[in-house]
Amino acid sequence: MAKSGSPSKVASGSTERSANTRRLLVDAAIETLKDHGFSGASARAISERAGLNQGLVFYHFGSVANLLLAALDAVSDDRMLRFSAAIENVSSPSELMDVAAKIFREDLDTGHVTVLVEMIAGASSSPGLGAEVATRIGPWFTFTKDAIDKTFGASPFASILPSSDVAFTIVALFLGLEMLTHLDGDRERVLSLFGHAQQLVTLLGAFSAFAPPKETS
Amino acid sequence: MAKSGSPSKVASGSTERSANTRRLLVDAAIETLKDHGFSGASARAISERAGLNQGLVFYHFGSVANLLLAALDAVSDDRMLRFSAAIENVSSPSELMDVAAKIFREDLDTGHVTVLVEMIAGASSSPGLGAEVATRIGPWFTFTKDAIDKTFGASPFASILPSSDVAFTIVALFLGLEMLTHLDGDRERVLSLFGHAQQLVTLLGAFSAFAPPKETS
DNA sequence: GTCTATACTTGGATAGAC
DNA sequence: GTCTATCCAAGTATAGAC
Numbered sequence: 349m350a351k352s353g354s355p356s357k358v359a360s361g362s363t364e365r366s367a368n369t370r371r372l373l374v375d376a377a378i379e380t381l382k383d384h385g386f387s388g389a390s391a392r393a394i395s396e397r398a399g400l401n402q403g404l405v406f407y408h409f410g411s412v413a414n415l416l417l418a419a420l421d422a423v424s425d426d427r428m429l430r431f432s433a434a435i436e437n438v439s440s441p442s443e444l445m446d447v448a449a450k451i452f453r454e455d456l457d458t459g460h461v462t463v464l465v466e467m468i469a470g471a472s473s474s475p476g477l478g479a480e481v482a483t484r485i486g487p488w489f490t491f492t493k494d495a496i497d498k499t500f501g502a503s504p505f506a507s508i509l510p511s512s513d514v515a516f517t518i519v520a521l522f523l524g525l526e527m528l529t530h531l532d533g534d535r536e537r538v539l540s541l542f543g544h545a546q547q548l549v550t551l552l553g554a555f556s557a558f559a560p561p562k563e564t565s
Numbered sequence: 566m567a568k569s570g571s572p573s574k575v576a577s578g579s580t581e582r583s584a585n586t587r588r589l590l591v592d593a594a595i596e597t598l599k600d601h602g603f604s605g606a607s608a609r610a611i612s613e614r615a616g617l618n619q620g621l622v623f624y625h626f627g628s629v630a631n632l633l634l635a636a637l638d639a640v641s642d643d644r645m646l647r648f649s650a651a652i653e654n655v656s657s658p659s660e661l662m663d664v665a666a667k668i669f670r671e672d673l674d675t676g677h678v679t680v681l682v683e684m685i686a687g688a689s690s691s692p693g694l695g696a697e698v699a700t701r702i703g704p705w706f707t708f709t710k711d712a713i714d715k716t717f718g719a720s721p722f723a724s725i726l727p728s729s730d731v732a733f734t735i736v737a738l739f740l741g742l743e744m745l746t747h748l749d750g751d752r753e754r755v756l757s758l759f760g761h762a763q764q765l766v767t768l769l770g771a772f773s774a775f776a777p778p779k780e781t782s
Numbered sequence: 783g784t785c786t787a788t789a790c791t792t793g794g795a796t797a798g799a800c
Numbered sequence: 801g802t803c804t805a806t807c808c809a810a811g812t813a814t815a816g817a818c
Binding site: 382383384385386387388462465466468469470471472473478481482485505508509510513516517519520521522523524525527528530531532537538540541544547548551555 | 599600601602603604605679682683685686687688689690695698699702722725726727730733734736737738739740741742744745747748749754755757758761764765768772
Binding site: 608609619622 | 810812815
């Protein structure tokens with residue numbers, strides 16, 4: 349699904365140049381989505397940013413929407429790799445919070461979540477787009493769920509709160525925080541939030557000591 | 566700020582008809598934002614929905630952006646009235662959660678929060694729009710903060726978590742949940758979330774009994 | 783105040799030269 | 801595969817009739 353819209357012939361020899369052009373367009377699409385939003389991400393705006401001709405958008409991707417979806421694929425793949433590496437050695441809730449704070453700061457810097465937000469909000473403009481975007485967000489949920497299971501599985505809260513629902517909530521919060529922060533430009537406020545969350549996790553961890561859950565070892 | 570873009574002369578006699586036209590356009594703008602998003606909310610699409618001429622958008626509001634901001638004002642005022650009435654007789658955290666669930670269900674039905682989301686996401690399309698949208702969201706923060714102070718003020722968590730930060734988080738979560746729910750169309754999932762939140766509040770309330778805070782009476 | 787008509791701009795998409 | 805040129809649809813905005 350990550351390379352849709354390619355023209356009929358695929359093999360041959362000089363596919364390198366073609367792949368490079370596609371990459372340039374995808375990168376330009378990402379930057380344009382960040383700077384001017386979904387409604388500002390036209391074929392002309394994107395191709396101009398890439399220093400390429402406007403017709404190439406349709407040659408390689410068939411439509412602007414397809415290019416934007418390819419851009420979403422790119423950031424999604426990128427973030428998944430980064431997230432996976434980040435929680436590799438994480439086991440406790442407190443460590444997870446540290447990683448979450450670091451990741452969120454990164455996302456603010458790179459603006460990659462903005463791409464996601466713009467695509468979700470822009471999805472309502474054309475009928476089929478919503479479903480395409482939805483399938484591309486799927487990995488975010490499963491990833492978040494796995495991270496929660498891995499770190500909070502032994503917590504007594506796990507029996508009250510299904511991790512899939514918590515994951516859904518976390519992703520929603522992630523998107524909402526990104527939106528508001530992008531709007532008012534106040535990065536520090538949202539970053540201080542993670543400090544409070546860290547305290548809260550510590551506090552709840554202390555409470556949990558009173559009600560030890562199922563032993564896993 | 567709620568009635569910007571009016572033409573030079575304001576007083577006179579037959580202002581009723583004018584006010585009615587503006588209301589029709591604002592209502593149509595709201596519906597169009599909900600159905601087709603920011604990028605689909607053109608002067609033509611809105612005026613056609615209102616059954617009015619396209620030129621009236623510019624006569625009454627000066628630009629499409631101004632009409633959209635007027636629409637945001639309308640839903641914001643509407644929601645604030647509704648929220649205020651809803652928490653009028655609320656005093657405990659548990660009651661607040663009940664009200665929050667009811668309100669969120671209402672918002673899903675009316676789609677009013679979608680308007681907010683679309684305007685935030687669309688704000689990046691033109692330079693000045695972001696600031697205009699930001700000022701209109703201000704009341705949502707102060708309202709949420711007041712509701713938290715009113716119900717959680719006696720909780721031991723209040724000393725750890727500044728209510729303004731919690732309010733910011735709640736609003737972000739609200740927006741994110743609306744976005745995701747609007748995307749995949751699964752209303753039940755998000756509504757079940759409030760059930761879990763209710764349980765969590767009850768649980769934390771029980772914990773709080775171990776560490777009684779500052780007495781207010 | 784509202785309508786029709788129109789000028790102008792931007793955007794999606796395709797055809798054909800290179 | 802990429803570029804130029806072009807067509808057509810849709811959008812913003814204004815002028816002028818009613």
